[in-house]
Amino acid sequence: MASWCRLGMAGLLVAAFASTLTGCSGSAAARIDYVVDGPLSSYNTNTIVGAAAAGAQAFARTLTGFGYHGPDGQVVADRDFGTVSVVGGSPLVLDYQIADNAVYSDGKPVTCDDLVLTWAAQSGRFPGFEAATQAGYIDIANVECIPGQKKARVSFVPDRGVVDYNQLFTATSLLPSHVIADQLNVDVTAALLSNNGRLVEQIARLWNTTWDLKPGLDLKRFPSSGPYRIESVLDGGAVVLVVNDRWWGPKPITKRITVWPQGPDIQDRVNNRSVDVVDVATGSSGALPTPDNYERSEAPSGGIEQLIFAPQGPMAQPKARRAFALCTPRDTIAHDAGVPIANSRLQPATDDAVSAGEGAAEAGPFGRADPAAAREALGGAPQTVRIGYRGPNARLAVTVGAITKSCAAAGITVENVTLDTPGPQALRDGKIDVLLASTGGATGSGSTGSSAMDAYALHTGNGNNLSGYSNPQVDSAIGALAVSADPAERVRLLGQAAPILWGDMPTLPLYRQQRTLLVSKKMYAVGTNPTRWGAGWNMDRWASIE
Incomplete structure (x- = not known):
């Protein structure tokens, strides 16, 4: 019965998950502890420093987008967030439609302004942004967006039809532009599309730094567009995620997930069962022997x-x-x-x-x-x-x-x-x-x-x-x-x-x-992932059965 439950609960459909959970003994625990192999230094995983850290493993279901990276590293369309349509092939033209009910945890709507900010920050055309990469975004000629609306048309440079365009505007790439707009009291989209040099400099400075994670952070600057939102940052750098009540999609199974940066105490925490999921580079924590109440899997990363x-x-x-x-x-x-x-x-x-x-x-x-x-x-x-x-x-x-x-x-x-x-x-x-x-x-x-x-x-x-x-x-x-x-x-x-x-x-x-995934045998729906989003890509489906 247990193995049948584990197989069913690894599925993504909520209905299948719910029916399987009913068939398993016990109930889902309210809390899960998850260890990742790097610091959680920024909510913005698109800066040079943020991309090199572990934020993507933590926030794939906090900052959602038009797709997420599934268990094999493939991009899976996230239709809860919106849809992407190809309307032109030469040059490549894409229409992005955000779900009508898509809203941040602070009540502000998710709009095309967020796409404009993402493109501008990573296109290489605007100075000051410390973006990790320009890949794909550098080939976008323009983003048509009426501020405050849910639709954007993205046109690529002629002969620059990016094959992997589905990698763009995915989970963790779209940040809440209204946070910057509120701080500067400006129309971010208008400033970027008109290339207002003075304002672009200020926008870039905030994009680089305003989402740094530290204890005592101002939660108003960290709204969520996913099933989870940030509740707090602990001393030592762990981030506590809780259910986002404004999330418009299927509700997450577990109410609270604490994401811990990798430390020297992993083996002790595994031995005393104070951690449920460990997702780290193989060998980074030494041999990391697997106790009887854990399962271990190893797989190559990208x-x-x-x-x-x-x-x-x-x-x-x-x-x-x-x-x-x-x-x-x-x-x-x-x-x-x-x-x-x-x-x-x-x-x-x-x-x-x-x-x-x-x-x-x-x-x-x-x-x-x-x-x-x-x-x-x-x-x-x-x-x-x-x-x-x-x-x-x-x-x-x-x-x-x-x-x-x-x-x-x-x-x-x-x-x-x-x-x-x-x-x-x-x-x-x-x-x-x-x-x-x-x-x-x-x-x-x-x-x-x-x-x-x-x-x-x-x-x-x-x-x-x-x-x-x-x-x-x-x-x-x-x-x-x-x-x-x-x-x-x-x-x-x-x-x-x-x-x-x-x-x-x-x-x-x-x-x-190589990646090592160590999972408590009480856990369900956790699997390896070769990308920088790691096992956390579907954490809203995780459950620990007590």
């Missing part, structure tokens, strides 16, 4: 664990980066992680026939450590390199240890820097020379589930292009990949870019990050 080289300091030049790559034991590091070496930079989200050949030949010299070649590349000059990662993280500590030992023979001294601040910020501020992280500098997966979107992490001017890399040929390939669905063409584009990227070495891919 993110690539990698070395991201700083644009300044000792790693600023390709010569130094290549030397460091030569003494990095990628084979040992991947073996320790229990997975193959990854070579993907522009096709990172999945392992398939297209990605298999990405730079395979050029990657050859960098498969195993060659300290002698590294020393020769540096002309015998000694060097000190600071590698940083968000800690504590047992897997990454082992990785840095392996690099330290290997590169010492090349005359390179590696300093291990455990960060308690965001990795992208530390790299940008010159506190470290190399960031060890996943796609875009993320602690978790970091992936959108779309390789075409993730590839923008190496595009000129992209926020999460943390190495500051710029190459016109690579930019051209990334742009072409975004509008091509032809596998043969994608292979050709990847083949053109790979030799350049292995020569310039802005990043060094190591292995595909």
Whole structure:
């Protein structure tokens, strides 16, 4: 009976869920504790720092959108929120219709103004926005929106029909523009569409900072458009989510979910049963033995664990980066992680026939450590390199240890820097020379589930292009990949870019990050997810049966 209940409750239909719950013994607990592998620093998961943190795992059902990322990383249309219609193919034109009854938890309606803000912040056209990525949004020519209305028409630049357009305006990307409008007492949409420089600067500043999460926050600035809303932020950074009574869709099963940033006490919390769901990078908390009352599953993510080289300091030049790559034991590091070496930079989200050949030949010299070649590349000059990662993280500590030992023979001294601040910020501020992280500098997966979107992490001017890399040929390939669905063409584009990227070495891919999901056997409807939204994509369906 228990296994039948578990299968049924993993379904998404509320009716099926309700009937199954009735058939199970016990009742749903009022509270669930959920651990994610990064800080909860911002409600805005679209900034450089916010995207690298764990907010997407926490807020997929707090800030909803026209789609969400399902269990395989695919985008699933969220018809509770609204609908998307293709009204033109060349150029691509989309109509976005927000549900008539869509309203924020503060009573303000969800409107097309929110789409305008999302586009403006991530399009790269308006200065001041510290957006993580421009992928997809950079190709939008304009957004037609009558302020306060529920419909927007989005027109793309001619010949820039983005294949994965369903990645745009999804859960966690749409923020409440009225919060900024109320603070500035301005019409945000009018200011953006008229490109009012002074107001755009103020809007960008608030978009970057007004949704930072701290204890004692002003809840009026954090309205929800989903089944849950923020109730509070605890000391230590945990965020308490409670039912949003104004949510117009199916009501969530559990009344309260506390989302905890990963800490050194995970094993203790699992042992004393004070946590229900743990969704972290495999090995980040050590072995993490599974007690009898928990179930464990492991699955590949869409993110690539990698070395991201700083644009300044000792790693600023390709010569130094290549030397460091030569003494990095990628084979040992991947073996320790229990997975193959990854070579993907522009096709990172999945392992398939297209990605298999990405730079395979050029990657050859960098498969195993060659300290002698590294020393020769540096002309015998000694060097000190600071590698940083968000800690504590047992897997990454082992990785840095392996690099330290290997590169010492090349005359390179590696300093291990455990960060308690965001990795992208530390790299940008010159506190470290190399960031060890996943796609875009993320602690978790970091992936959108779309390789075409993730590839923008190496595009000129992209926020999460943390190495500051710029190459016109690579930019051209990334742009072409975004509008091509032809596998043969994608292979050709990847083949053109790979030799350049292995020569310039802005990043060094190591292995595909694996995910560990540890779930109490009392829990139902929880599953793995390869994207940065993780297991939290359907938390409103979770239940703990007592």
